[in-house]
Amino acid sequence: MSVIAEIEDLRRLYQRRTPRMFCDFVESGSWSEQTLRANTGDFKHLRLRQRVAVDMSNRSTRTTMIGQDAAMPVALAPVGLTGMQCADGEIKAARAAEKFGVPYTLSLLSICSIEDVAEHTTRPFWFQVYTLKDEDFMRRLFDRARAAQCAAIVITLDLQVLGQRHKDLHNGLSAPPRLTLRNLANIMTKVQWGLGMLGTKRRAFGNVVGHAKGVTDPGSISAWTAEAFDETLDWDRVAQFRDMWGGKLILKGILDVEDAIKAADLGVDAIIVSNHGGRQLDGAMSSIRMLPQIVDAVGDRVEVHMDGGIRSGQDVLKALSLGARATHIGRAFTYGLGAMGEEGVTRALQVIHKELDTTMALCGARDVHDLGPDNLIIPQGFDDPTVTL
Numbered sequence: 001m002s003v004i005a006e007i008e009d010l011r012r013l014y015q016r017r018t019p020r021m022f023c024d025f026v027e028s029g030s031w032s033e034q035t036l037r038a039n040t041g042d043f044k045h046l047r048l049r050q051r052v053a054v055d056m057s058n059r060s061t062r063t064t065m066i067g068q069d070a071a072m073p074v075a076l077a078p079v080g081l082t083g084m085q086c087a088d089g090e091i092k093a094a095r096a097a098e099k100f101g102v103p104y105t106l107s108l109l110s111i112c113s114i115e116d117v118a119e120h121t122t123r124p125f126w127f128q129v130y131t132l133k134d135e136d137f138m139r140r141l142f143d144r145a146r147a148a149q150c151a152a153i154v155i156t157l158d159l160q161v162l163g164q165r166h167k168d169l170h171n172g173l174s175a176p177p178r179l180t181l182r183n184l185a186n187i188m189t190k191v192q193w194g195l196g197m198l199g200t201k202r203r204a205f206g207n208v209v210g211h212a213k214g215v216t217d218p219g220s221i222s223a224w225t226a227e228a229f230d231e232t233l234d235w236d237r238v239a240q241f242r243d244m245w246g247g248k249l250i251l252k253g254i255l256d257v258e259d260a261i262k263a264a265d266l267g268v269d270a271i272i273v274s275n276h277g278g279r280q281l282d283g284a285m286s287s288i289r290m291l292p293q294i295v296d297a298v299g300d301r302v303e304v305h306m307d308g309g310i311r312s313g314q315d316v317l318k319a320l321s322l323g324a325r326a327t328h329i330g331r332a333f334t335y336g337l338g339a340m341g342e343e344g345v346t347r348a349l350q351v352i353h354k355e356l357d358t359t360m361a362l363c364g365a366r367d368v369h370d371l372g373p374d375n376l377i378i379p380q381g382f383d384d385p386t387v388t389l
């Protein structure tokens with residue numbers, strides 16, 4: 001068994017074991033990938049304050065997210081096509097999250113359906129939706145989420161149109177994969193992946209196929225997005241969806257103070273400061289640099305979470321120190337899943353937990369709730385988007 005010391009170890013294994021088109025799908029950002037790079041790069045501008053001779057016994061990473069207990073302030077972000085990274089991927093990731101004691105968010109664009117995941121887990125998970133033109137389908141999605149006892153709906157607001165990722169176009173990304181000669185030649189080298197896929201029936205968009213009317217090509221994300229997503233979405237419509245669901249609600253994809261204030265005005269339970277992992281508006285600021293001013297503006301009214309660029313427990317600690325109530329990881333757990341299935345997601349969570357716990361100790365903090373800007377050395381202008389670091 002390979003030694004897994006850090007997320008990068010999982011990433012290397014992942015790249016060896018997963019077909020190129022799905023690796024490219026995960027690794028890519030939109031256009032020039034400037035925002036993708038900034039998400040990880042800006043964490044490095046923040047340095048940690050080393051403290052000594054502080055009682056560091058009895059540390060705790062436990063917290064709550066929207067009133068739900070969690071072993072650490074890290075949730076699994078919605079990742080579309082997770083079930084193409086590894087057979088039955090959503091079920092495996094949800095089970096790993098459940099055993100570890102952190103929230104799992106199922107994407108609307110998952111391979112395993114809401115019902116599949118509910119059947120194979122015992123803890124309520126969160127369900128992420130995009131807002132679609134088909135009102136009837138949206139209502140039925142919320143009904144299905146209620147029947148599956150989902151604990152929260154996450155509405156993603158930053159993808160009404162799809163940011164272009166060049167490699168997905170070149171690869172002809174679809175689920176199930178289109179078997180061109182090039183794709184087939186690559187898939188043949190991924191034996192474990194192929195055997196897994198042969199052994200499952202779940203190979204298409206489980207929440208959509210057979211449920212959405214008149215969708216002619218749910219195999220291709222770009223075609224589906226162009227057809228089904230509602231470009232007229234505005235804040236009134238978001239409020240209608242809030243009322244239609246009636247339960248705990250999280251708004252994802254907030255990167256601007258004015259939008260954060262509008263989201264908080266709707267009385268939602270949490271917002272996620274996010275730029276979709278650098279996959280939508282290329283050129284947008286990194287999430288970590290936008291976090292402080294959003295926390296300042298609405299942190300007393302709504303839980304402020306963040307995602308984008310988290311690859312270690314140190315990154316989690318930095319986000320918490322800048323005021324995030326919790327963080328979400330996308331690629332970090334997906335690497336684990338493609339590398340080693342459910343066990344790999346567990347490893348990813350263990351790695352991040354251990355790094356968070358040890359880093360807290362070395363910073364002289366015993367509880368995640370005690371972290372604050374005092375634990376960091378923050379470069380001047382970090383929270384000012386007009387300053388180039």
Ligand SMILES: Cc1cc2nc3c(=O)[nH]c(=O)nc-3n(C[C@H](O)[C@H](O)[C@H](O)COP(=O)(O)O)c2cc1C
Nearest residue numbers: 026077078079080107156276277308309329330331
């Ligand atoms: C391959 C991939 C697929 C994604 N699919 C979705 C999705 O279906 N819905 C959504 O709201 N966000 C989606 N995201 C964005 C993630 O939820 C999250 O915002 C992002 O991955 C965080 O950045 P990180 O990967 O650096 O942790 C996706 C991200 C990746 C990498």
